[in-house]
Amino acid sequence: MTSSYTLYTGSSGQKDWSTSSAVPTLFVGANDLMLQASQYGEITAPIVLLLHGGGQTRHAWADTARTLAGAGYCAITLDARGHGESDWCAHGDYSTESLVADLNAVIHSLPTAPIIVGASMGGLTSMLALGENASLPCSALILVDVAPRLEQQGVRRIIEFMRRHQDGFDSLEQVRDAIAAYNPQRPPPSDLSGLRKNLRQRDDGRLYWHWDPAFLDHARLPTETNNGMFEQVRLERAARKLSMPLLLIRGYQSDVLSDQGARELLDLAPHAHYVVLKQAGHMVAGDRNTIFTEAVLDFLQGSNAALRRHASSTFDHGALT
Known part of the structure; x- marks a missing residue:
């Protein structure tokens, strides 16, 4: 079984999806932290759980979520602990283990196995949660510009930007x-x-990013063995165990995930699809939202049989069109 590769530029026509209003939703994470979410679409539809990157909020997914809802999915966008409107951890625990525990709690509270879309921190968290716990329900995984091996310079640039302000x-x-x-x-x-x-x-009248500054205590600068928060060797072990339908989307201009890093993930998970979006950097969904969402929908709608079989190992992945 081999990976498929597509350089994606979008469809020639404009897809007309209906819009959907968000319904505020709460989940209980590890240590009883309240995690804020927004639900787009009916909960009886196939669930797509969207996880943002470090320093972002669930609102980064709003346009994608509305489009997914219009296409017949229930899109749930989640604020990670310490981000957006989710609770800040009183003792500043934003460790990898706590992020994974939160995701486990959210998934187990859903009525059906979700499709998970994870960008950056959200993707790395998903990779660990699913790769280290084969019993965790998930019908498909979409990783957005993230893999076990990331480019140190790009990760460093993100962390330095967060610390600068x-x-x-x-x-x-x-x-x-x-x-x-x-x-x-x-x-x-x-x-x-x-x-x-x-x-x-805040009370001083100044505007601050919508995340707990204590998060930066865990967002360390990258080294040869970790990606700032996540150990590369641990991620590689987890990636080898991913068996669900898998799509990797990379921004062509990304300084965080290189083509080499992406292909190393494909060696670990040879059943995966690999899509590259032109004119997009690491912030793939924000840089090229319409084309990004089209790529997600093409993957989901082309993989319906595999999704029903919950990632059967016999599924033969073909190229996206």
Whole structure:
């Protein structure tokens, strides 16, 4: 069984999916931490659980979630512990083990085995949770610009960006400029009000990122043996045990996941699909949201038989079209 590879540029036509309003939802994570989520679509539909990266919030998935709901799925976007509107851990435990324990708790509270979409930290957490616990229900896994081996320089750039603005911002314009400096390929938003979903205004009037600063105690700078929070050898062991239908989406311009790193994952999980999105960096869903979501839907709709069989080892993966 061999991996498939696609350089994805999107469809020639515009898909017309209906929109869906989000329903606030709460999950109980490890140590009784409350985890905030948004649900798009009916819970009786196939569930897609979307997990964001470090320093992000569930709102990063809003456009994708609406499209998935319009396509007949129940999309659930989750704020990780210490992020967005989820509880901050009183003793600052944002360890890999706690993130995995939270995901286990969320999955077990769902009525059916979810399809999991994990970006960056969310993808690494999913890889460990599923690879180290074969009994954890999951009908498919989509990893977004993440694999066991990441590029140290790209990971370092993310962590340094997060550390650079711990003293907050005076205005939304400062936030816009900081994001533009980090990701100059993405055009800055004309309406800055949407940035507020990623910010908290404290009593001093300044704007701060919507995550617990204690998270940075665990987001270490990368070395030869870890990706900042996650040990490469442990991730490799977990990846070898992934048996569910698997899709890896990489941004062509990503400085976090190289083509070599992606192909090393394919060696560990030879049943996986591999898709590269042109004109997208590490923030794949934000950089090229429409094409990203099309790639996800093409994979899910082309893999229905395998999803029903819950990742049968006999499923023959073909290239996306």
